Amino acid sequence: MRQQSSPSPHRGFSRQTCALALAGVLALAACSKKEAAAPAPRPVVALAVHADGHPLQAASLPGEVQARYSTPLSFRVAGKIIERRVRLGDTVKNGEVVALLDPADAQKNLASTQAQLDAAQHNLVYAQQQFERDKAQAKENLIAPAQFEQTTNAYSSALAQRDQAQQQAALAKNQLQYTTLVAGHAGVITAEQADTGQNVSAGQAVYNLAWSGDVDVLCDVPESALTAFAVGQNASVTLAALPGRKFSARVRELSPAADPQSRTWRARLTLIDAGSDVRLGMTADVTPAVPLATAAAQHGVFTLPVTALFHEGREPAVWVVRAADNTLELRRVTVTRYYERTFIVSAGLKDGESVVLQGVHTVSAGEKVRAIAPLHPEDFAS
Known part of the structure; x- marks a missing residue:
């Protein structure tokens, strides 16, 4: 009978060694795979920016001709409009009637208060006569002092009621007059907000009236050009509808704060010697006495x-x-103006810094990237 041999200890040791070696190889392979899987820097379209003031090197800023004063015309009482006498674009004179309300209720109210005034006046006449009689009798001691006091009180009350009725009648008369809407100034009707047959409340605008007289030019000024539009500065204005003519203007008012959306300041310039051919709403080009390029040079702006x-x-x-x-x-910046394809940054950037131009909503802060130039640089030309 063959005796069964036991496994060799050297053979078991070699198996364990092979297992450990295999595990080591697998671990090294896994590490190498992890190192190979490390993400490469993400390519982004970016370019270095340089201060240029490009949009401010134009000689002028766009503007619009407007009346210096413009007010809504509204009734001081509520009612139904029964007639409108002017239309959009009509020229009106000071005191001219422009619209009427139905006066029926106001007329009845006036008649009622007038009747109350007549009754109060009659009671006052009677109380005054009684007071004069009792006064004479009291002087001769023909009536008791208490009776004279009652007569005096009745006369004072009748006098107060008459005065109250007078005020009510005057108020009703004014209410009737308020059913007629008149223009408080000469000017042009620039808007219509109510129509014939419409019920309007007190103070609701029916028309908008642009006053005759001084004419303004409004324009929005970027931060880098504020010095050129200080109050009192002179400027020249050209109108697209009147080619070949140049008008003088002076900055009358500059908004104390920037518009929160456009980050620009509203400037109002008084147009000097504006003729009758200058119409409201015309587009204008405003050129200040201080060149805009000079004003822009004082600020590092980026397009x-x-x-x-x-x-x-x-x-x-x-x-x-x-x-x-x-x-x-992510860098916060100050935007002074928005255009159709570009915007102007006046603070927050340094010359030569690289700014991402595309895909700004797909990246995140701290992400490692690789800047590449745009495929079509002309698409990003300012």
Whole structure:
């Protein structure tokens, strides 16, 4: 009978060694795979920006001709419009009737208060006669003092009631007059807000009246050009509808705060010697005495395409590629003006910094990127 041999200890040791070696190889392979799977920097379309003031090198800013004063015309009482006597674009004179309300209720109210006034006047006459008689009798001690006091009180009450009725009648008379709407100034009707047959409330606008006289030109001024539009500065104005003519203007008013959306300041310039051919609503080009290019040179402004604009909350921002480590940083900026394809940044950027121009809503802060130039640079030309 063959004796069964036991396994060799050297053979078991070699199996364990092979298993450990295999595990080591697999671990090294896994590590190498992880190292190979490390993401490469994400390519983003970005370019270095440089201060230029490009949109401010134009000689003028766009504007619009408007009346210096413009007010709504409204009835001081509620009622139904039964007649409108002017239309959009009509010229009206000071005191001219422009619309009428149905006066029936106001006429009845006036008649009622007038009747109350007549009754109060009659009672006053009777109380006064009684007072004069009792006064004479009291002087001769023919009546008791208490009776004279009652007569005096009755006369005072009748006098107060007459005065009250007079005020009520005067108020009713005014209410009737308020059913007629008159123009408080000479001017032009620029808007119609109510029609014949419509019930309107007190103070509801029926027309808008642009006053005759001084004419203003309104324009929106970016931050970098504020010095050129200080109050009192002179400017020249040209109108597209009147080619070849140039008008003088002076800055009358500059808004104390920027518009929260456009980040521009509204300037009002008084047009000097504006003729009758200057019509409201005409487009204008405003050229200040101080060149805009000179004003822009005092500020480092950047022209960026609108595709680069992002927002942090409600504040405008752009993505900047940090040169030190090629990571993205969201930078708040000050925007002074928006155009159709570009916007102007006056603060928040430094000359030469790289700004992301496309895909701003698909990146995140701290992301490592690789800046590449746009495929069609002309698409991002300002």
